[in-house]
Amino acid sequence: MSRIAKLIRTQEERLVRDWMREQSTRASKSGMARDTELRAHAQEILRLLADALESSDGVAHSASPAFAPLREMLTGLSRTRGHQGFSPSDTVHFILSIKRPLLALAAEEGGDKGALFDEVNRVNLVIDELGVFTTEVHQKSREEVIRRQQTEMLELSTPVVKLWDGVLALPLIGTLDSQRTSVVMETLLQRIVDTSSAVAIIDITGVPTVDTLVAQHLIKTVAAARLMGAECIVSGIRPQIAQTIVHLGVDLSNIVTKSTLADAFAIALRHVGLQVTKKSA
């Protein structure tokens, strides 16, 4: 294994140059990476690869501890490239394109051809594995972003606002799934206790579709609030939603529904014993 490592060390300059040339033949997308940056990365990868090949001593497997520094470096590379908007195939191509220069170099080498072939074969495998590894990292970092955005959305999307002393409003925006609805339900009920509000308005103007599940959740929330001694009003029932609710056969007759938040607020004020009057001029 050390022959390839030695080759990489002695011929690093040439390998990097050939590798860069391979890169320039790629589509313009990879041209986005600055040349100096790419060169630095290439040098580091080659150095780490040589280190790993030397210390792994025959057992060339990209998952072995000898490759840990290289894997770590590739993780960082894949992540930053992902953030810069490179596609995973760009990164994989970058890694795999080391093969041609390396093989060309090995072909010029004299000595025991059989042993060299064996070695080259294993290095080839390792590089393939590393390529797959970068895709995996790319995928993982993307998933992390999605997960973070999901939790952020969950937090953003459940604000319980106080409209008046004893009147809470929960403006719902976006699609409701069971997870989100249970968060909404819990925050609303907790806020009812905290502020000891007698009326809560659930506004569903921003909810694009209401299916049986969402309706079921609404009914449950209203029932739970009622058990705690608070009245719930559902507002923002748009014509399409009214049609779907009736077609689905959902019974909302036990729930006070209003078409606009203003109507619901008027009812709520009356419920807590307040009224709005016009100031006499």
Add this chain to the structure above:
Amino acid sequence: MSLDRIPILKMGKFLLVSIQIDMSDQIALALQDDLTSRIADVGACGVLIDISALTMVDSFIGRTIANIAAMSSAMDAPTVLVGMQPAVAITVVELGVSLSGVRTALDVDRGMKLLERLMAERHTLEQA
């Protein structure tokens, strides 16, 4: 010695029950017996059950509470359930226990006001 009875307090014409522990089935059944006989003894006009300290409820306890409320209503003493915790409310709803006949309020204060209003309504009905 463990507490095996929930105290029932008389406040004017109303009875006040404050459940301060997570009830076992026996305690709930004992409360059901005690409360109905107390209503008959003192001729109570209303019952207020405070469950703000109740953190856990199963289907049996939920149904027993519903039964107690229905029984006292049948004995002409409307029942108000106050201070149910969000977690308990969610559980009761998810268990599908129907508490439809039970009046609720956020706290003891509002519960008392509700009972007084109910009594006043009944008075005006009787006078009419």
